[in-house]
Amino acid sequence: MKKVLEEAKTHLMTGVSYMLPFVVAGGLLLTIGLLLGGGEQETGYAKKIVETGTLIFSLMVPVMAGYMSYSIADRPGIAPGMVGGLIANEIGAGFLGGIVAGFLAGYIVEGLKKMPMHRYFAQLKPIIVIPLLGAGSVALLMYIIGQPIAALSKELTAWLTSLSGGNLLILGLIIGAMMAFDMGGPVNKVAFAFCVGMLKDGVYAPMAACWIGIMTPPIGLALATRLAPKKFTLAERQSALPSTFMGATGITEGAIPFAVSDPLRVIPSIVIGSAVGGGLALSLGAKAPVPSGGVFVLPFFTKPIMFLIAFTAAILVTAFIVAALKNNIEEEMPITEEA
Amino acid sequence: MKLIAITACPAGVAHTHMAAAALEASAKKMGLKIKVEKQGAMGIENAIKEKEVSEAEALILAVDTAIAKSERFNNIPTVKVSVAEAVKNPQGLLNQAIELAKK
Numbered sequence: 144m145k146k147v148l149e150e151a152k153t154h155l156m157t158g159v160s161y162m163l164p165f166v167v168a169g170g171l172l173l174t175i176g177l178l179l180g181g182g183e184q185e186t187g188y189a190k191k192i193v194e195t196g197t198l199i200f201s202l203m204v205p206v207m208a209g210y211m212s213y214s215i216a217d218r219p220g221i222a223p224g225m226v227g228g229l230i231a232n233e234i235g236a237g238f239l240g241g242i243v244a245g246f247l248a249g250y251i252v253e254g255l256k257k258m259p260m261h262r263y264f265a266q267l268k269p270i271i272v273i274p275l276l277g278a279g280s281v282a283l284l285m286y287i288i289g290q291p292i293a294a295l296s297k298e299l300t301a302w303l304t305s306l307s308g309g310n311l312l313i314l315g316l317i318i319g320a321m322m323a324f325d326m327g328g329p330v331n332k333v334a335f336a337f338c339v340g341m342l343k344d345g346v347y348a349p350m351a352a353c354w355i356g357i358m359t360p361p362i363g364l365a366l367a368t369r370l371a372p373k374k375f376t377l378a379e380r381q382s383a384l385p386s387t388f389m390g391a392t393g394i395t396e397g398a399i400p401f402a403v404s405d406p407l408r409v410i411p412s413i414v415i416g417s418a419v420g421g422g423l424a425l426s427l428g429a430k431a432p433v434p435s436g437g438v439f440v441l442p443f444f445t446k447p448i449m450f451l452i453a454f455t456a457a458i459l460v461t462a463f464i465v466a467a468l469k470n471n472i473e474e475e476m477p478i479t480e481e482a
Numbered sequence: 483m484k485l486i487a488i489t490a491c492p493a494g495v496a497h498t499h500m501a502a503a504a505l506e507a508s509a510k511k512m513g514l515k516i517k518v519e520k521q522g523a524m525g526i527e528n529a530i531k532e533k534e535v536s537e538a539e540a541l542i543l544a545v546d547t548a549i550a551k552s553e554r555f556n557n558i559p560t561v562k563v564s565v566a567e568a569v570k571n572p573q574g575l576l577n578q579a580i581e582l583a584k585k
Contacts, residue, residue: 152546153545153546153547153548154548156492156546156547157492157547157548159492160491160492160493160494160547163492163493163523164523213548214547214548215548327492327493378500378504378569382496382500385496389496394493396492396493396495396496397496399491399492399493399496399497400496400497400500400566400569403497403564403565403566404566404569404570
């Protein structure tokens with residue numbers, strides 16, 4: 144069972160890995176467009192840049208599903224996986240739907256590959272049989288089992304939206320916690336997709352909490368290596384600076400090296416820190432109209448000083464909790480100079 | 483003893499390279515020859531050549547994602563672990579590979 148879960152994680156991570164550049168490309172273009180005033184315009188080049196950014200975002204789920212399927216079934220898995228992801232987008236099943244589509248496509252194609260076939264047809268397998276039966280059956284299944292997932296996805300979004308009325312504190316807590324929880328993984332992306340969706344509707348508050356959850360984990364952990372150097376390996380201490388830089392530019396993945404070596408202590412710390420900061424940011428009235436750019440787009444936030452106060456609190460909470468939870472480690476000999 | 487290894491992590495920017503550096507440094511200390519291919523955000527770096535595959539006695543896969551061109555290594559004894567394992571305990575991992583090669 145453990146092996147199955149680990150393999151499933153590998154497939155999911157492969158999908159996420161290939162998806163990341165699309166998130167960056169779409170996010171940066173959207174940011175640049177919004178900074179140029181594309182949010183208010185009806186037409187014009189700035190508006191076009193914003194639209195290009197959101198268009199690129201629509202590739203996120205298909206690419207993730209396609210490469211999850213590739214991870215399972217190799218090359219022939221890509222097309223059926225992408226088709227499944229496209230349908231997940233189409234019916235509004237979002238990331239959750241995309242994950243289901245990726246696994247479905249991968250295992251269906253893996254099955255088709257093993258299916259015995261008359262030798263006259265065997266050569267047609269990769270060019271006709273798998274694309275047709277693979278994509279066809281994934282499409283059919285997605286239209287059926289995708290519906291409850293779409294409903295669940297909408298429910299989740301509606302619930303998060305309903306919170307944005309009076310319960311800004313709770314909304315901030317939840318978004319901050321979700322963003323930090325898997326540092327760029329599917330939970331993080333669901334929360335991120337929600338905040339980006341809110342931006343499109345002109346609701347800028349959730350993205351402020353989102354930013355806390357994006358930037359806090361790597362920076363908070365980097366600070367912790369200075370607060371309690373005896374509790375981190377040499378490699379971890381050396382990665383503090385790059386990790387801070389990654390955090391400041393909006394790459395939560397900088398926290399992953401710390402989390403994999405000690406997940407049970409690191410993940411709760413960054414989740415609590417980011418949740419506190421997210422709740423605080425929204426309570427103080429911070430808003431963020433841009434989904435990428437890190438600290439460089441801070442001046443464009445609403446109430447940037449309030450945001451900074453919340454951000455600082457998030458970093459400090461993370462660093463102190465992780466420093467308190469971790470034990471001293473026996474340092475093996477230093478292994479790397481250039482890592 | 484000649485070994486080959488592949489490292490790959492989800493983001494492909496930090497762990498892939500940390501694991502590769504750890505394996506290379508430990509192998510040097512233990513007097514082993516190792517070629518480490520990195521499959522990161524830039525695609526394949528320091529690619530393992532066909533000749534190196536045929537000479538290698540064991541393959542270490544320190545990967546969290548699916549790797550490209552895995553069909554190259556069908557007949558080599560393989561240790562597969564997470565990329566974090568190679569960063570934390572490169573020496574143990576190399577010993578594991580040596581054990582496997584001896585069988």
